[in-house]
Amino acid sequence: MPDFHVTVDLVVLTIRDGDGPHRADRVASRLARPLAGRLAALLVRRGIDPYAGQLALPGGYVLPHEELADAAYRELREETGLGGAVHLEQLASYGAPGRDPRGPTVTVAFLALAPMLGSVVGGSDAAAAEWTPVDEIPWQGLAFDHAQILCDGIERARAKLEYSSLGAAFCPPEFTIGQLRAVYEAVWGYPLDPRNFHRKVSSAQGFLEPVGRTSTVDGGRPAQLFRRGQVQALHPPLTRGSDTLSGSPAG
Template structure:
């Protein structure tokens, strides 16, 4: 029996004859990235100082225009590497998550610009350095007041991103990546408190962690002595789970700001 030949790929559809691109006002597409990490027991966000107008000298999220022959995801990785000096290997390992699209007509004074925003919460990121359109780049502490006024609508994007990464800790095991290979439950709790911006009840947190299948595993051997007067704390390592069932929810009414 003669093998069936594969069908040729479909031809690219043609635009209708009555379609005129000039009937629509052109606009640009950009990408913006809200990248967070935990440093010195505080939540930090990666910011760049703009080296050109508009908003010359203002701090902003890394990002820029999408080129004609690249996707938004490709543009996000390229702009992040160009403006922060992070190595291609570091950028490739970030796995940024698409946050949402920002399309208010007057969000950019140059022209109509629609931005696709991404966010990521990643441990052990190196010191950045400015490049491309950025005069400098730095990790900025995100305390209760945030990093201060940002260019464009980046303050709004940053607030939305903060809520997203907070929610991600509720249903994934990401928090263990910010702990040593062997850690106490107190160290794990500190990660949650840093990202969520709340103080958690210790016994309740411990109960939820230990009853979440595959979240953590006990380490054989003697417990670790802590700086307090209490008994030595048991050690744990990250378990095999990647998602939390049920999720470890933030205290009701105390959402991340």
């Protein structure tokens, strides 16, 4: 019974302000308004030896007698200062021979979704932590097999938004449907019809829980505030499939 090192690695995603790019494959021929946010991943600059100086996912060794998810939470706090208000779920495990020069190592990757706010501080063995928009990730320069893991994490997030209420994990505790739509648009990389989106999510039973009213968030009129509801799964899904694109044209 040979032994392995066991680590956790974190794909931490959030939505940041700023015009996101459209995904070329989705908005080919249609006029499209600019997106209100962009999907970004958290990368740290490695301070110690294997791949020192290169960008990597935050992560670290699992302690014996520590639950895997606890280790993921701990690393998240240690390396990024992000609190407990994040969604965390297991992604997959990676154990290719030679993936870590220090010896046989299995890493359990986790996917974490952080609300839109939040500055990040580096700590322990990470010299710096920074949000990188997904279209600017230096895929070639990532340490270990972290390009693969990050890629899997982003794809998981994109897929799960379709049939779960996960999108709300990117929002502050109370949010408007407009903010939630911005999340979906940023993650999927193309605009959605505000009116149909509104109808869809507000008619899905248990998906959203109304709480109050806010004044103008962004120049518009006050809007209903919501909390995420109890329902995790979503039937029917939110169609990122066909040509659900649209939205009012830019000009």
